[in-house]
Amino acid sequence: MTTISDVARAAGVSVATVSRALRGLDRVSPQTRDRVLRAAKSLDYMPSPTASSLASGKTHVVAVVVPYVTRWYFAHLISGASQVLRDKGFHVLLLDVRDEGPNRATLLDSRMLFKRVDGVLILSLRLQQPERELLQRLQMPVVTVGVPDQDWPCVRIDxxxxxxxxxxxxxxxxxxxxxxxxxxxxxxxxxxxxxxxxxxxxxxxxxxxxxxxxxxxxxxxxxxxxxxxxxxxxxxxxxxxxxxxxxxxxxxxxxxxxxxxxxxxxxxxxxxxxxxxxxxxxxxxxxxxxxxVDEQGRMATRLLLSTVAGLPTGHEVATVPVTLVERRSTAAPPRP
CATH class of the missing domain: 3.40.50.2300 (Response regulator)
Known part of the structure; x- marks a missing residue:
């Protein structure tokens, strides 16, 4: 199996330079980065996600918490979010609640989130108090869809x-x-x-x-x-x-x-x-x-990734406009 040392030898640079080049960090010239990328491609080198996350402090994984995966509305929110995450090189950890009982089990815990995800996208769900406290304790970037929250940004319709x-x-x-x-x-x-x-x-x-x-x-x-x-x-x-x-x-x-x-x-x-x-x-x-619906998923995900990148987003609520679409199911009432 090809190692990072093999790529370094093929590109004529140090292992540290290969690591920086593959992670897109500064202090690598465009010419050197291009040489490293060509060497990695020719050797079919796949960097270890675990090693990359340890080095960068980022996992490039976002947790998406959803009540129902199979419902039309939530499926389209997930689709919109996934498009943005895929384009930005992130992966999805999908957490499907699916519990309709009066006392839903706590879904989020520290073992699931700590150093495993970079942020959490919550789709039309109010978290339980222990879950909220956990996210705040971990200082986890969070964005919600459909449910305004005083602590986190939200995308919704009125x-x-x-x-x-x-x-x-x-x-x-x-x-x-x-x-x-x-x-x-x-x-x-x-x-x-x-x-x-x-x-x-x-x-x-x-x-x-x-x-x-x-x-x-x-x-x-x-x-x-x-x-x-x-x-x-x-x-x-x-x-x-x-x-x-x-x-x-x-x-x-x-x-x-x-x-x-x-x-x-x-x-x-x-x-x-x-x-x-x-x-x-x-x-x-x-x-x-x-x-x-898809656009709300995309908007919320872009907002979350901005927060993950350290950009200030505040606790704003972005209200998306809706439109009346008249078709043939409505007309004046029948005459008495």
Whole structure:
């Protein structure tokens, strides 16, 4: 197996110079660096990640903490983050919580993080207090997505304003009897999103003097299956709503499926609007509030790598704009 000494002999330089050149450090001329890189390539030399991390104090690994790997939203956040990390020569340590019980086990510990990762990216999850204290004790760079935090930078959308845009769209079309299908919060995860989106709906209805019928306010688990169940419940009522705001596109697609089951036409009999701009939204003609999920993952990762590099980032909250995308699932309400 080729060693760093072999590369040094082939390039005619010291082992220390090879090490500096391969790690991109200063005090190596461009000509020497080029000679070292050519020698390493010709000898098929692969530097040891462990040795490099010991020498530089950096592991070039970022821990990504995510509640659910398989959900559309989180998969796209991870994809955006991975693109930036790969381009910058970093690796991903993926930590999938996946525990929906009321007392989630502590996920982060010092053995997992100390001298193993350079930073932590937390996706739409509030950490437990021992985990927060550990990260602060280790002085670990942290950036969150979706959950503003007083100690760390955050990238997010304004969930209250987002649902308000969806509700205003239906009110402008003339709807007054509007139902809501929201994603329920898992207590162990402590998501702020479900409560914020529900608040955006209630506040907007209140500003227009419109009542929110308790029977037309249904919570589910964010999935299309849950939206189907909620849609059956809402649209089977004698006083069914003429429109539905869904807290996610997957819930909205479930509501549209329930309408088809009940021989109701969308949007002639009921209008439906979602949030996200899921990749299936356009296929089904779903009006939605589009948020740039991949870009949020990229933004948060660039912010984290700036912190890892020692650049000041503060505790800023970067709020990403959203956009109403009108398709064929919304229209004026049916005439009495």
């Amino acid at each position: 969930d209250i304003a987002t649902t308000s845009i969806a509700t205003e769209h239906l009110i402008r079309l003339g709807h007054r009897r509007i139902g809501y299908v929201g994603g329920d919060s898992v207590p162990a995860m402590n998501f702020p999103t479900p409560a914020d989106r529900a608040k955006g709906f209630r506040d907007t209805m209140g500003r227009h003097g419109l009542d929110v019928d308790p029977g037309s306010f249904v919570m589910g688990d964010w999935s299309a299956r849950s939206g189907l169940d909620a849609g059956r419940e809402l649209l089977s009522r004698a006083d069914r709503p003429t429109a539905v705001v869904a807290a996610s596109d997957e819930l909205a697609l479930g509501v549209m499926a329930a309408a088809r089951e009940l021989a109701l036409s969308v949007p002639r009999d009921v209008s439906v609007v979602g949030i996200d701009d899921h990749e299936l939204a356009e296929l089904h003609g779903l009006t939605t509030i589009a948020q740039p």
